[in-house]
Amino acid sequence: MPRTLFDTIWDAHLVRPESDDTPAVLYVDLHLVHEVTSPQAFAMLRERGRKVRRPERTVATMDHSTPTTPRGADGRIPVTDPEAAAQIAQLETNCRDFGIPLFALGSERQGIVHVIGPELGLTQPGMTIVCGDSHTSTHGAFGALAFGIGTTEVAHVLMTQCLLQTRPSTLLIRAEGRLHPGVTAKDLILGIIAKIGVGGGTGHVIEYAGPAIRALSMEERMTVCNMSIEAGARAGMIAPDDTTFEYLAGRPHAPQGKAWERALADWKSLATDDGAAHDRAVTIDASRLEPMITYGTNPGMAVPIRGEVPPSDGEASMERALGYMGLHPGQRLLGHRIDVVFIGSCTNARLSDLRQAASVLRGRKVAANVRLLVVPGSQSVKQQAEAEGLDRVFREAGGEWREAGCSMCIAMNGDQILPGQYAVSTSNRNFEGRQGKGGRTFLASPLTAAASAVAGTIADARELVE
Amino acid sequence: MIRTITSTYVVLPIDNIDTDIIIPARFLKVTGKAGLGRHLFANWRYAEDGSPRPEFVINRPEAAAARVLVAGDNFGCGSSREHAPWALADFGFRAVVSTSFASIFRNNCLKNGILPIAVEPAFHRKMVAAAGAPAAAGPPPTVTIDLETRTISLADGTSATFPIEPFPRYCLLNGLDELSFLLQQEEAIEAYERRAGGG
Ligand code: SF4
Numbered sequence: 001m002p003r004t005l006f007d008t009i010w011d012a013h014l015v016r017p018e019s020d021d022t023p024a025v026l027y028v029d030l031h032l033v034h035e036v037t038s039p040q041a042f043a044m045l046r047e048r049g050r051k052v053r054r055p056e057r058t059v060a061t062m063d064h065s066t067p068t069t070p071r072g073a074d075g076r077i078p079v080t081d082p083e084a085a086a087q088i089a090q091l092e093t094n095c096r097d098f099g100i101p102l103f104a105l106g107s108e109r110q111g112i113v114h115v116i117g118p119e120l121g122l123t124q125p126g127m128t129i130v131c132g133d134s135h136t137s138t139h140g141a142f143g144a145l146a147f148g149i150g151t152t153e154v155a156h157v158l159m160t161q162c163l164l165q166t167r168p169s170t171l172l173i174r175a176e177g178r179l180h181p182g183v184t185a186k187d188l189i190l191g192i193i194a195k196i197g198v199g200g201g202t203g204h205v206i207e208y209a210g211p212a213i214r215a216l217s218m219e220e221r222m223t224v225c226n227m228s229i230e231a232g233a234r235a236g237m238i239a240p241d242d243t244t245f246e247y248l249a250g251r252p253h254a255p256q257g258k259a260w261e262r263a264l265a266d267w268k269s270l271a272t273d274d275g276a277a278h279d280r281a282v283t284i285d286a287s288r289l290e291p292m293i294t295y296g297t298n299p300g301m302a303v304p305i306r307g308e309v310p311p312s313d314g315e316a317s318m319e320r321a322l323g324y325m326g327l328h329p330g331q332r333l334l335g336h337r338i339d340v341v342f343i344g345s346c347t348n349a350r351l352s353d354l355r356q357a358a359s360v361l362r363g364r365k366v367a368a369n370v371r372l373l374v375v376p377g378s379q380s381v382k383q384q385a386e387a388e389g390l391d392r393v394f395r396e397a398g399g400e401w402r403e404a405g406c407s408m409c410i411a412m413n414g415d416q417i418l419p420g421q422y423a424v425s426t427s428n429r430n431f432e433g434r435q436g437k438g439g440r441t442f443l444a445s446p447l448t449a450a451a452s453a454v455a456g457t458i459a460d461a462r463e464l465v466e
Numbered sequence: 467m468i469r470t471i472t473s474t475y476v477v478l479p480i481d482n483i484d485t486d487i488i489i490p491a492r493f494l495k496v497t498g499k500a501g502l503g504r505h506l507f508a509n510w511r512y513a514e515d516g517s518p519r520p521e522f523v524i525n526r527p528e529a530a531a532a533r534v535l536v537a538g539d540n541f542g543c544g545s546s547r548e549h550a551p552w553a554l555a556d557f558g559f560r561a562v563v564s565t566s567f568a569s570i571f572r573n574n575c576l577k578n579g580i581l582p583i584a585v586e587p588a589f590h591r592k593m594v595a596a597a598g599a600p601a602a603a604g605p606p607p608t609v610t611i612d613l614e615t616r617t618i619s620l621a622d623g624t625s626a627t628f629p630i631e632p633f634p635r636y637c638l639l640n641g642l643d644e645l646s647f648l649l650q651q652e653e654a655i656e657a658y659e660r661r662a663g664g665g
Contacts, residue, residue: 015658039497083495134546148546150574199540317481431486433509
């Protein structure tokens, strides 16, 4: 029977298939761990006197609560928040006690968990990948089945390298046509979520396909898969191709030599078979998309940047969202005052994102009313950006160039917008209070974010770069 | 162990309540689970000065005894933080009723003894309407949830069945930990690892 990409990976990882009474036991190839969702899981191991079954399949880093403030004279990143310091110290202890490799704060390979997995070549086609973090869907860009889990499940994977899972449904999203210049992968995924809704993918694993997806670079594909969870999907995936293999070749953890040849042969077979049916299918015409921006308090509330806040549907949720955002139906977003621009997060803080932002900011100044934060996704991204002089572009424009981490995406580490302030952010969630209590977020691409930083209001980057 | 829950309920009928609303990220800098109930819905529940907003539903006196929360569609969307069900459980909730739940949140609830009960929109509207009646009209409405029969019944006798997978239901009914089952799979896991070419 023809199988979808999802079916193939699922079937290959079944330790025990689903029965009428029990869920499937699914083997996990790679388990990524970070400081916020793991301490209680390690405590469960200690309570039960258990070891980590496969420490070599486990990798930890710290990203969520870590500061992104500049290093001290000693080259270290100071952690001043005692709670964050305790969480960071706990992860260090846990990794030491259980033999788990850790990319610690300040080390060369530290960064946002979903940025470092791919850049180190840990993320590979055909794998099952989990992490106590919903944006684990990012790794699906490589043709892996990757999804977020809760802390109890983190403990399950640490102890058994397996998870209990019921088989999700599959949703095919075909993106036809090509994105126009100035329209990015971020706009594509915001357009998709606006179309299917924030619950539109619930219970499903999305497979993205079609010419507009094939044309994307790996970093762009990661941006798309990253936000699958914002449509409620468990995971998002893209079948691997030459773009994937070229990205992976020579990465520190990618197979080398003969093993590479074998892996490649294997990976090339990872595709949805002709005639395999997904449970649902949606088509979107990428060539009709404009740069997108959100106006509400979930990522599905997005419109083309030159558009208006849509009429209220009369539902309490929409009224509440507009009230919180201080916007009204029919209002144009272009030209709306902003206070902060955040360029960062696992959605848009890889090198290509920073290059795009820099292409707008080069030789320009950030408006006086705007605070611009540029937070690279990893130490490695930071080093590469600095080697190209991007840090200077951001600094000379008047922006802040920070250490790597989640930063203002989740506002756990002190980087936050203030009550009532408006921010254009390249992150993935515009939830109430997400970027700081009372803060109001417009989600957009790095191009839009950079153009808005210059204008001091929401701006269309196509007017600046053309 | 959960068999039936009979309790008054309170309603928060807003769609797409995300996990950042259930518990904001600034309260996740903990290494334990205890006491998170005080941060439940923190941004909606407390005023700027930290004092409780008396009108917010879980601050009202009737919420103290309520074990069931009725919330809007797509409840628990957003992050995988298990702190969300920990906070709900610590506050005292044993079930959440909605028209749908986000997948990771739903999973996390089942692992923490909170029943995610999905009902049809009409049934949901009925529950919300019953709670919306002026307080003077009588005591807060009650609900009974029977996990054995997978039914949810209202005081007026109407009832509905709700979906729940057999395995978590069995575990919850018998007070078993899903982990024990997983740990029993050791042989199959080893066999898989041999098949797949080892670790
Ligand atoms: S950058 Fe934001 S979304 Fe990504 S892992 Fe960090 S907190 Fe989560």
